[in-house]
Amino acid sequence: MKTWHFIGILLPLLGCSHGSPAENEAQTQRTNNEPIIMNESPEQFQEMAVPNSNQKQEQHQQRKSEALLNVPLIKQNPELKYGCEVTSLAMMLKYAGADTDKMKLFKEIKKDNDPLKRSANGDILSWGNPVEGFVGDMTGKRAGYAVFDKPMIDLINRYLPGRAVNLTGKDFDAVLDHVSAGYPAVVWTTGDYRLPNRWESWTHGNEVIKTPLDLHAVVLVGFNETTVYLNDPLSGRKQVPVNKTRFIETWKAMQSRAVSYR
Template identity: 60%
Template sequence: MKKLYLMVSILPLFGCNNTDDTVSQQTKKQSYTEIYEQVPSTSIRKTENPDIVLKEVNNQPAKKDSMMLEVVLIKQNPELRYGCEVTSLAMVLNHAGVNIDKMELYRSIQKDPDPIKRAANGDILNWGNPADGFVGDMTGRQAGYAVFDKPMEALVNQKLPGRAINLTNQPFERVLEHVSAGYPVVVWTTGDYRLPDRWESWNHGQQVIKTPLDLHAVVLVGYDANYVYLNDPLSGKKQVRVGKNQFIESWKALQSRAISYK
């Protein structure tokens, strides 16, 4: 969870400190061609029942009603006070069979080198852009903040060449389909998996960066009809159950960011 304390004499704390898609049964009078023409999809799959067709999107099987992936839990602390993103990615890459730890990812992730500059009252005037690289010091020895999806995508492609999947700005149903297919996903939310309530803005060159300070990144490892399940690198808890609608609201507020592999 990213926290901010506006005390000039103390280092600020910004870091991470939350239906099967089927076509209804057709009448037996219809031909297979007629049935296929009614499926709004680029590909289709027949079931054992010739009167039912399951839609496949992008060659991906229809989403299961529920899924739970067994993904190793890795904690970000004490080494990476603000390292929820790379720690979450370490869990995902280990699930992919890559023997890697969070510290290697910490060293490898793109950084935005712009230093923090403050006003006399402690307000942030200038800092980096998390869309370009990690902003600040991930270890917590100095102020640290976050990194967004593009540098994470690049890091996945370093470790799994050509296999990164950026699901940012996709519908959440598409993210769940990816989990259903067996892939955990790094998703951005807040520390309590609710809507962000602490916003900050600063200048970065000619840009104004406006972003919540209570953002967090976790691993989506499962779901069912009413809940999602998360491995949280900050709390150190595995398969944390969170209301699906509540989580989706927080995820959308963080610009619907999601990174995985294929």
């Protein structure tokens, strides 16, 4: 039985290179109680084991009700049309004090170089697998796609040895706990932070990869009761406010992918 991977696609005119946040979202106002500003990340964060519901509840009770991290903003354009993942990673690593930038990460991230093959009418027949490495051309000179959490974790450990944390597949509360402790996270969403509604599929070896058309990666830098705050490398906006409930729904639809460090 073949395994289906539900992932987001970056076609030549879509994904990280297109579909910036909706204009009405830009007008969203923060609550009257401004989030706590954290200018420096903590030196240490101990992840808590959560073998039962009582311990999980205790952990979440320790989370701040609101937080906002002063993560530096880096724009992916014009150099990296499809480079939302490595640009978001550059923001996070800069905040952690690592000596790197988006172009270094662009060169260092693992690539899946399987070529793009199309049918006569332009449909994608086969391409690479973003689980294994970045698919396509990140610069936009040719079609570009995406990369997922495992190659990103490898890069985090290169700059912060032994400190990478893969939050993929966990509950969003675990991601909020991490940000509350002072650690931003790279999260996968869509270009307008809404549920994906257009899909593409192709083969990769013996697998069939089914993908929504609008994949994007941003840095989760803060939250409060109703809102999450994002550094968006495509729109070039810092601490973008987005409805928390809506964002979580989209994040789950994109297979709950997130990476960070401790």
